Amino acid sequence: MSEQLPALKDALALGLTEAEYELVCEKQGSPPNQVELAMYSLLWSEHCAYKHSKKLLMTLPTEGPAVVMGPGENAGAVDVGDGLICAFKVESHNHPSAVEPFQGAATGVGGILRDIFAIGARPIAVLDSLRFGDIEASERSRYLLEHAVAGIGHYGNSIGVPTVGGEVYFEAAYEKNCLVNAMALGLGPREQLMRSAAAGVGNVVLIYGASTGRDGIGGASVLASAELGDADDDKRPTVQVGDPFEEKKLMECSLELLELGLIVSLQDLGAAGLTSSACEMASKGEVGIDIDVRKVPLREADMEPFEIMVSESQERMLCVIEPKDVDAVRAICDKWEVSSAAIGEVTDTRLMRIYSDAELVGEMPVEALVDDCPIYDLQPQKPSEPLYDAPPQRLDPSASLSDSLLALVGSPNISSRRPLFEQYDPIVQSRTVRRPEQADAAVLALPNGSALAVSIDGNGRRVAADPYQGTLGVVLECASNLACVGAQPLGTTNNLNFGNPEKPHVAWQLSEAVRAIADACTALEAPIVGGNVSLYNEGASGPIFPTPVIGMVGLMPDVSRAGRLGFVEEGETIALVGPFSPSLDASELSKLRGEPLPDGLPEVDIEAVRAVQLVVRDAVREGLVDSAHDIAEGGIAVALTECALAASLGAAVTLDGQGDVWQALFGEASGGFIVCGHATAIAQLSERTELIVIGKVGGDELRIEVGDEVIELALSDLRTSHRSLEALFQ
Amino acid sequence: MRARVLVRPKQGILDPQGVAVERALPALGFEGVSDVRIGRLVELEIDDPAQLEAISSSLLANPLVEDFEIELLEDAPSA
Amino acid sequence: MRARVLVRPKQGILDPQGVAVERALPALGFEGVSDVRIGRLVELEIDDPAQLEAISSSLLANPLVEDFEIELLEDAPSA
Amino acid sequence: MKTGILRFPGSCDEVDAQLAAQLVGEAVLLWHGDRDLQDVDAVIVPGGFSYGDYLRAGAIARFSPVMESVIEFARDGGLVLGICNGFQVLCEAGLLPGALLPNANRRFTFRQVELEVVEADTAFTSACPAGELLSIPAKHGSGRYYADEATLDQLEESGQVVVRYRPDQNFNGSLREIAGVRNTDGNVFGLMPHPEHAVDALTGSTDGLRIFESMRAAVEGAHV
């Protein structure tokens, strides 16, 4: 390797600031060498060190009766009864997906699944949350959509974990920075819960899974001793390729090792590869680790020590085991055709020591690597000018109510997601009781007759209009979705997708959103058990819409009562439940009309929304109502359309004609639900909460009367509109 | 004119299919096979072979993860 | 020895990928392309090339629906 | 009845098949590397992505040690059901005629489909009346059934086409809407849709249970 030490310019190229580089030199007592600088630059990156978000994250509520493991481990976990825990987490793979959407999305799924089985839970479900540019205008966005969806399906389907839900929005603000977030859930025995803290001086550090190649060594290649010429370009691939088959074996192998009790601590290799996993294991366990990079199984023989330490090759795990168990562990790996190698040892030095055979090529205090990265304060400032351009006008404001409903139902943010989700296997593992378009949340049966419900949400446009109120709406919508199937939230995960936090307006969006998450999760008693932060999603044209993506997991006692969203029977009564005061501010209708975002949204009454959620939840659990659906994008008219299309049953509805009919039909707000049931049941429900009987189920058209106006549309016409995304997947 | 585009995973990029096939072969009784790489074979009839480079890089191969090689065939291949 | 096995869908069998490529080309501004067929390219290092026929017919190709062609390459291909 | 369900690296629906088979008897998993079929009365080759479906769906799995035993078991008249990837494996192994090609729509597709029971007089469908429609989910990327015309004619003549897609639901482009075929002896049957995912009203339909009930009837009939 080169004798010459890297210099400040290399540190800058790797993303460290000059002050940070100086701090590294100070912690090391001398300028870092190539391996050391590579490792510092990764661990001190935003991604690993949460430099601009840590202080905010500390304000989130993380404790509650169901929480078994909060933030800080590979995934959070909640107790679901009978000795079982549900592990879950959401994670982003935004940048890799923007570069290569198929592999980016696929490896995003692979990464989040490893986080789940790393803590000893068998992955039981995946959900995805996607944001792309304006697909009606952008060829690139259509390409990204198609390939990202194919990548998610490829990975999830091949590994045998059902993809049970998700969401996708199209907004010009994501044109240059698409978002690909994936959430996974796992189920496991509580006593098998695994942590990542390394323990036991003298224990063996073993890597298993795929071999290590040059994947993902993008930025760090500036450290290569040779000058990088054109000819060397293809020596340094940065695209990580996912291999779900390898991960399937890795998963089965890991779960078997855990079941046999052969593992002391376990950690997946994700971003920053071996560097991050080994250092975090050492840090959490307050120990040191020695690693010999020459023992790591390589895909390319000529890799340098720093490359091995920073490689982001997929489908690898790192574990600490007792020396006496090495043979047993390797035998299980062999059984699953997974390669394994003992590459190091736990020490009491509190140092990370990297060897290349006998030569010491890097030595760093664990504490300096993991804990001493400077943490920055944000400088939040509400922008004085609008940040986002008005969308193009797609609907003439003078269009009729019926035409407007058809346009909304067929608009990319509202139309049926079937062409996407039918590329996903939603039923493998025989647990899926509600799959997409059957209910607002996915429902997964548990062995004891109860069930989990899960939903993922995040409306960036509303958050862009008002980071605080908009984010409240997102968290509440997640909980409303759970209520509609009869579930009570147990815990929440979140992915904060934002622009550059060093800019005051982005800092403001971020802090307001986190404040809202904290307030809403506290009120809902749905603590945060984990999450992820993805910053710097912006380009020359500005930041993305601030996009906090919320994933929530809940429990219901009786799976046979799981709610559905579609109407059930002719003649049933339809009611509007809840404190619903719709507004067109930042609504889908105003977007179609080309209106700019408003500055601020109406205030949300969290307690009132929570109260009606409990009523709806109970009504579903008791079987009092036959269907429940929360009102979201497109307002009540779209919600009714969705209830009708899901069941192929029409409805005749009369809405209060006072006030603005557009607002009544298409206005959006938290806290409104459409429920249907027998007349007596609805009467019973009306004793528990504010409710208006609005109509009856039946026929093959949707008729909505409001004041002097009437919308009358055949279900077949609504269905044709609703299927508009299919054209993109021909 | 008949042409052939060979599309291969780039050097250094993981080729999961190749790895799986290589691992499977000994079990089938075939020893002594290594460095298996699996790619795509695209054969087509083209009026203007000068377009092939552009077609390959924009549609047939994903230049981020794949290399391609163009072969012009005088006659139709022995199908 | 380096060898290459070209695997193609048999004549007469629908090749949806080939059809899709052919359909996509005009939109990208490429005219005059027809009869696109997409198959598999397998490249490998083999000690005993006599085994290639058996490996191809039993594993690399399904003779019911695919044809294959073996090419022996003296040198490593220009990766 | 005791059913054995194969488990290859990359199998995904083997536990689902086990749960379904347990509704009609005992069911055990059989590891791909073992040759011992543990005295089972029937074998299920399950769905999933054995060996990642790399190269061609089913191409690698069919060479596994356990498949040698399954081939022998089938030759001796044992009941073998291949579901999805299992159907692909059985075709690759030559236990069933034809091949399964990538879907005509070029995508992995999940859809609830209705299957017409063409032959109700088989070891796998005796619990269904002929012409009955079974609502069963299908989910695969390579399910387009192909055989040459002469073979197709002969399959139809000899009653080997057991289930068909309703014509408007044949998303994978299978020739003659074929969703499942059996061998000439009638003891090996493969289909692309997943009957094991249609055995519980809670998670879908119960129509798939008939396949398992038919197998039990065949096994128990043979025992008396």
Ligand SMILES: Nc1ncnc2c1ncn2[C@@H]1O[C@H](COP(=O)(O)OP(=O)(O)O)[C@@H](O)[C@H]1O
């Ligand atoms: N927005 C957030 N809210 C709560 N916890 C978070 C958030 N972002 C990250 N975390 C927690 O920080 C820890 C480190 O996250 P991450 O670097 O994504 O871990 P990994 O590399 O295992 O995916 C995890 O325990 C994660 O749950």
Ligand SMILES: [Mg+2]
């Ligand atoms: Mg992790």
